[in-house]
Amino acid sequence: MTSVRELIGSRADGRRVVIKAWVRTKRETKNATFLEINDGSCFSNLQCVFDGDAGAGIATAMEKATTGASVAVGGTLVESPAAGQPVELKADSLEVIGVAPVDSYPLQKKAHSLEFLRGIAHLRPRTNTFGAIARMRNQMAFAVHSFFQERGFNYVHTPIITASDCEGAGEMFQATTLDLDALAKNGGPVDYSKDFFGKKSYLSVSGQLNVETYCMALGKVYTFGPTFRAENSNTTRHLAEFWMIEPEIAFAELPDNMALAEEFVKYLLSWALDRCREDIEFFDKRVQPGLIAMLESVRSSRFAHMTYTDAVKELVAHEEIFEFKPYWGCDLQTEHERYLSETIVKGPVIVTDYPKEIKAFYMRLNDDGKTVRAMDVLVPIIGEIIGGSEREYRYDVLLARIRELGLDEKAYWWYLDLRRFGTAPHAGFGLGFERLMRYVTGIENIRDVIPFPRAVKQAEF
RNA sequence: UCCCCUGUAGCUCAGCUGGCAGAGCAAGUGGCUGUUAACCACUGGGUCCGUGGUUCGAAUCCGCGCGGGGGAGCCA
Incomplete structure (x- = not known):
């Protein structure tokens, strides 16, 4: 499977590739749409450039290709005419694999505080x-x-x-298989000989x-x-x-x-x-x-x-x-x-x-x-x-x-x-x-x- | 465990000695543009953490609860 890291480190030799990644940002202009995607293989995003008149199929998919969506983009690897990246993908196909609705996906196309991201540890990577x-x-x-x-x-x-x-x-965490709820109901001293190891045990x-x-x-x-x-x-x-x-x-x-x-x-x-x-x-x-x-x-x-x-x-x-x-x-x-x-x-x-x-x-x-x-x-x-x-x-x-x-x-x-x-x-x-x-x-x-x-x-x- | 700060739009925050709920960013629409933390205009968007109190009137003041952050101790 082609990675962004691999493509960015390659020569812009015009080869055709299909790459699967997640959308980071999208910038739309009259003549072109710039979709930046990242697959985690490196810090950099891959810029995918779609023609403004790429057709109805791509236009429909593009609407769903919002920040966070997973996509498969096909195109050819070319030298970028603009500053900011050595190579880019001249894209000719777009498939949205999984959407990330803008009204519910917590990550936006903007900076977030570390405190906020701590609350969504499953998405922050x-x-x-x-x-x-x-x-x-x-x-x-x-x-x-x-x-x-x-x-x-x-x-x-x-x-x-x-x-x-x-x-x-x-201080140590105690590790036990004893039924603490039952012990709490009964009261009285705990018999650790009945615990898993026959005595008190802990996490190291x-x-x-x-x-x-x-x-x-x-x-x-x-x-x-x-x-x-x-x-x-x-x-x-x-x-x-x-x-x-x-x-x-x-x-x-x-x-x-x-x-x-x-x-x-x-x-x-x-x-x-x-x-x-x-x-x-x-x-x-x-x-x-x-x-x-x-x-x-x-x-x-x-x-x-x-x-x-x-x-x-x-x-x-x-x-x-x-x-x-x-x-x-x-x-x-x-x-x-x-x-x-x-x-x-x-x-x-x-x-x-x-x-x-x-x-x-x-x-x-x-x-x-x-x-x-x-x-x-x-x-x-x-x-x-x-x-x-x-x-x-x-x-x-x-x-x-x-x-x-x-x-x-x-x-x-x-x-x-x-x-x-x-x-x-x-x-x-x-x-x-x-x-x-x-x-x-x-x-x-x-x-x-x-x-x-x-x-x-x-x-x- | 102790001390301090904090909780307001999706996010980051402003909101003064109590008097009509605000900005930037994000989002939507339109415009412009090989753009790149894009830009310009407009639009939508609120349980002001919860609860009790003071007051004619509370986002604002007080009590309690919950959440978040920072510092100290303990340590790696």
Whole structure:
């Protein structure tokens, strides 16, 4: 089947084609009618030109060829005499396959707000913006796999349902086959031994603990799959269901992890700049002016490194500008993170060695006994895009940390086993795929870079 | 979970200290034109989110409910 992409990239050799696509706009003049059609194969539309006196058959069909209608257009591919497109279709036949009545089809021949389009998520991929997002999302997913596959990483499919509530990365969705309505009527305690798995189960908030097990066998691994967090958060950068990439490398320490993260981010930006040119030019022009220049500068930059302790010193020196006053031991606020990358460094910065109190139990304890080998990659505008760490691989230290935090050590038996049998230093990080998408498209609201957003009180479609 | 803003034509919005419901775009009709975010003219189009209240009179003021947006926290 001929695609618009294929035709636009071809020579205007006068070949006859029939192309099936959807109508974007129609402009009628006395001598000609211009029908712009798009089939999603690329950003550009194909301009189909019909003679004004093309005949009654075409005139009748043309009335129904309104914005959104699906059509089959036959004609010959010719050089366009006007500016705006190199080639066009000199059309001689038109069939309307499916109409889109103008009085009920929500999309018009005009710009719509992203808020409005969010309410018609089933139709929004037909717009320029969401078509471009969808193609770019596809490309970025491909880029993720390419990066790791080129470097000998193994893609590991970690489970989506988990019966361990010890992942510790946020509120979890419970997964159950129990009849909640019946239980509510009866009252009384719930007997989870009657649930599907014989105990409480959840949707995974992270594949990290699971992927570490395969790291300790395959060496270099990564996960890339959906993740679920039942946080009651309502922001432009959180979703209840999102996709996360989590690489994990064996015999590696924090500097190796930092180098991998930097290389990964640059690889992804290069892919976006080099292979999604038409779509990213649209974002640069209409969504976030300066996007391409910013991404290019990050691609060619060297990421700054800074310890948490040094970062706090910088922040304290300018504490008057912050709503939340920084101090050693505080969690870095969004305003702090953005100040570090946007004002102090003026580019990406990796902050390392955070106080153990504000980080997860599995991060390797430094010799000072106060900080852990954590790292956050902060970029301008977006803030934190990657969070990771070197893992605690010493059995005694890890067990002590679990006990210190009052966690149930029995629940971590298999995780601790990794440290009992052939333990090795290892490190990894997590990158939220939708946050990457926000970064490379300039789209602000995370609900616009995933086809069907899932958030608090939002699960339509 | 907290704070702020918001809900008026198909869409984006204006509507002042309460007094006859408006614009641009979209749509329809006509004109013009190898047009391309087309242009010009005319026309049609309203449960002013819902509900209760204040008032001679409410889109406008107040209470409650529902929806949308932004910020914070949590984090990716």
